[in-house]
Amino acid sequence: MEHVLGPFEVSFVRQALWAGILVSLVCALAGTWVVVRGLAFLGDAMSHGMLPGVALASLTGGNLLVGAALSAGAMALGVTALGRSARMSQDTAIGLLFAGMLALGVIIVSRARSFAVDLTGFLFGDVLAVRGQDLVTLAAAVAVAGLVALLGHRAFVALAFDPRKAHTLGLRxxxxxGLMLGxxxxxxxxSFHVVGTLLVxxxxxxPPAAMVLWARRIPMIMLGSAVIGSVSTMAGLLLSWHLGTAAGATIAAVAVGTFFASALLARLCHGRAA
Structure with missing residues (x-):
């Protein structure tokens, strides 16, 4: 038990655990819709689309969170605008914006002399450097995400399974x-401060992909995803502490490993049932 509970007696590891749990909650609320709607490429593109804003904030001494929000918001607006064209698929729009934003970010970063030091945390996260103020910000993000998910649940479900019916029902x-992209x-x-844009x-x-194999109702997928993400955070922090590995990367690796374990178990269970 000392090996399990000992690391969490250290204040910065305990704060990292709380940060990971809060990130798991907000990612469960949003990631469920990403998985259900098959928007994984969009999620990947959005995470990389923050690079220009964060690079500019780093160069000018601004707030990285604000820079990330502005850049990601611009990416979301671009995807929405280009996605309205009947002659261009959404995947094409996302791919173009992904490449453009990433290229712009690299150009901005190349102007900075100390970009390797300043932006390493942005790319790979620094969960062990989380402060109390960051926990307050994450808690506020969870509250906002929960409100959006609750108010938009009916429209999100209709949009995921039958967009035409959503329009017929007046669900806009x-x-x-747009709310889902938000x-x-x-x-x-x-989440990027915890695990970085490359690993978020x-x-x-x-976690949502692992739960989709076992649950069919959206609330259950969200709840299970939050649990899986939280357990992955705890296990990742423990492995990082004892093995001396990068904490954010270890958390992400455990989460992905949990999916493969879930997929294997589901296949074995379905094979026995057949």
Missing amino acids: PRLAN LVTLAIVA FGLLVA
Whole structure:
């Protein structure tokens, strides 16, 4: 028990655990819709689309969170605008914006002399450096995400399974799609400080993908995803502490590993049932 509970007696590890749990909650609320609607590529593109805003904030001494939010918001607006064209698929729009935002971010970063030091935390996260103020911000993000998920639940469900019926029922699918993009943006921006933009995709997609194999109702998928993400955070922090590995990367690796374990178990159970 000392090996399990000992690391969490250290204040910064305990704060990292709380941060990971809060991130797991917000990622469960947004990631469920990413998985159900098959928008994994969008989630990956959004996480990388923050690079220009964070790079500019780093160069000018601004707030990284604000820079990330503005950049991700611009990415979401671009996806929405280009996605309205009947002659261009959403995947094409996302791919173009993904490449453009990433290229712009690299260009901005190349102007900074100390970008390797300043932006390493942005790319790979620094969960062990989480402060009390960061926990307050994450808690606020969870509250906002929960409110959006609750108010938009009916429209999100209709949009995920039958967009035409959503329009017939007067649920305004375009507005619902914009709110869903906003929810995904909020989750990614709130999470990048913990696991970084290169790894946030793991917590956003892996836990919901693991739960989709076992649950059919959206609330159950969200609840299970939050539990899986929280357990992955705790296990990742313990492994990182004892093995001396990067904490954010270890958390993301455990989350992805949990998905593969869930997929294998589901296959074995379905094989026996057949």
